[in-house]
Amino acid sequence: MKIALLGYGRMGKTIEKIAKSRGHEVVVKVSDDIDNYDLDAESVDVAIDFSVPTAAFKNITTCFRKQIPVVSGTTGWLDDYEKAKKICSEENSAFIYASNFSLGVNIFFELNQKLAGMMQSLEDYSAEIEEIHHTKKLDAPSGTAISLAEQIIDVNPRIKGWQLEDADKDEIPVYAKREEDVPGTHTVKYDSEIDSIEIKHTAKSRQGFALGAVIAGEYLKDKTGIFTMKDVLSDLFKN
Incomplete structure (x- = not known):
């Protein structure tokens, strides 16, 4: 090719x-x-x-x-x-x-979609996303974080959108961090007063x-x- x-x-x-x-x-x-x-x-x-x-x-x-x-x-x-x-x-x-x-991230997308479907009826849990990338990445949040948020929004009628950090109750807060030499880490978290559930993908290289x-x-x-x-x-x- x-x-x-x-x-x-x-x-x-x-x-x-x-x-x-x-x-x-x-x-x-x-x-x-x-x-x-x-x-x-x-x-x-x-x-x-x-x-x-x-x-x-x-x-x-x-x-x-x-x-x-x-x-x-x-x-x-x-x-x-x-x-x-x-x-x-x-x-x-x-x-x-x-x-x-990344093939691993695309498997992570499948897990995120499945988990979002399971969580959509549990009103005590709130969703948030964190992404960490290298300091030379030009956009924030990452496209991957946006894709993760949109997957959750698509299946959860209680969530109307996402915002970078300052989100309303019916939005997903997305936290973008920039650190030296980080290829990409993404975490989806559901938090309640009782417990927290997280799924995470960490890239080790490009x-x-x-x-x-x-x-x-x-x-x-x-x-x-x-x-x-x-x-x-x-x-x-x-x-």
């Missing part, structure tokens, strides 16, 4: 290493303006985007218009997500966006995110349409 890396920071370099170990070739590394690079569907099978929020929409949609499938893990640009999906469909391209590509993104690229190659990591996991575990 021939890969274009959109964003060549720490994640991009980790993805490159994982991709090569799986027999793929990184043919383009976009570290500035995507217009400076000659990309087309003949030379690139899949683009993997871990750029910055201000560049993500342009990077992704430029690839769509060249019929290059895109795997994107950039967060902080999702106000334009629906517009990107529309362009993807119009250009007959392919797209997977995920707030987190390799899990990178591996999941490459596996998503392998899944997306030669496809058209809009997919999620649920599709990737279903395909991965079907045997």
Whole structure:
């Protein structure tokens, strides 16, 4: 598989290493303006985007218009997500966006959804989320924390939304902390006067995110349409 890396920071370099170990070739590394690079569907099978929020929409949609499938893990640009999906469909391209590509985190999402369903009728428990990341992470809260909150909101009619730290009674408070060299830790907590229940995922390195993104690229190659990591996991575990 021939890969274009959109964003060549720490994640991009980790993805490159994982991709090569799986027999793929990184043919383009976009570290500035995507217009400076000659990309087309003949030379690139899949683009993997871990750029910055201000560049993500342009990077992704430029690839769509060249019929290059895109795997994107950039967060902080999702106000334009629906517009990107529309362009993807119009250009007959392919797209997977995920707030987190780690296979472990996507299993964590499944656990969160199941637990949220169990807790939604227990009014004595209040939910909160904490995320901890490295100090260079640009957005807060993390896309993963937002995804966790939205899963809870979807199944619990008593919860109307989430807020960064200062939340009303019918909202989930999300606490974002930044510490040196933390790849990502997410905790979902339900607290009552009687007890507390927590589920937690701790990333030990960026390799899990990178591996999941490459596996998503392998899944997306030669496809058209809009997919999620649920599709990737279903395909991965079907045997």
